[in-house]
Amino acid sequence: MxxxxxxxxxxxxxxxxxxxxxxxxxxxxxxxxxxxxxxxxxxxxxxxxxxxxxxxxxYHSFRLKPKGKHTCLVCLGTACHVRGGERVAEEFSRQLGVRPGETTEDGEITLETAACLGACALAPLVMVDGEYHARMTPQKVKRLVGQVRRGEEADE
Ligand code: FES
Known part of the structure; x- marks a missing residue:
């Protein structure tokens, strides 16, 4: 190293x-x-x-700890922001017990935010391990986090 x-x-x-x-x-x-x-x-x-x-x-982009096995990337670009992206990001933080840029204690999930994921029509948008999850709501976050933790194929 x-x-x-x-x-x-x-x-x-x-x-x-x-x-x-x-x-x-x-x-x-x-x-x-x-x-x-x-x-x-x-x-x-x-x-x-x-x-x-x-x-x-x-800088948020610098990582002092290794990334988790899974990555939840919440879009906070303009289109996602006006449709509630911030509340989605807050719910991810609450469910995972970490802030954006951090990884859960067990090293499983890293939470990140992005300026635009390039599919604004699907706002608010979240990407989990490279898969889009369109029209996210805070209510859907708990279920999605549960699926990621269990290693299940996430819906949508
Ligand atoms: S602003 Fe979120 S996908 Fe473009």
């Missing part, structure tokens, strides 16, 4: 990239940013570890 991170960071430094794209490149390589990756970034770039951490924790 350390060698891989060092090589990516070194390449980014040579390309003149800033800290954010460098951390993005490391995450793309490692899938998430464990403490040793952040330490290696700090060592390689000379940026204080506290600053690397503050950047890595500031």
């Amino acid at each position: 350390v060698e891989k991170v060092r090589a990516v960071a070194q390449r980014c430094i040579e390309e003149g990239k800033g800290l954010v794209p460098l951390i993005q490149a490391v995450q793309a390589e490692c899938e998430y940013l464990p403490p040793e990756a952040l330490r290696t970034i700090a060592d390689t770039t000379g940026v204080p570890l506290s600053q690397v951490y503050s950047v890595a924790t500031f």
Whole structure:
């Protein structure tokens, strides 16, 4: 892990990239940013570890823990937002006990949000493990989460 991170960071430094794209490149390589990756970034770039951490924790797109087995992606783009996407996202948070960007304690489900999933006519839209779930409501969320947890094929 350390060698891989060092090589990516070194390449980014040579390309003149800033800290954010460098951390993005490391995450793309490692899938998430464990403490040793952040330490290696700090060592390689000379940026204080506290600053690397503050950047890595500031942006939602950075992941400090591995992704869950399943991903629930709630669209919060304009079309979904005006049709209640925010309430759907809140219900997912409530059912899963995590905020967007986080993974459940058991490592099963990661909750994420998106700016648009490209099918606005189906709003509010949720994507679970790559499958669309159209016209989502907070009432449908509990059932969908149950199906995902049981590994069942979700409806719709
Ligand atoms: S805004 Fe949600 S799919 Fe486009």
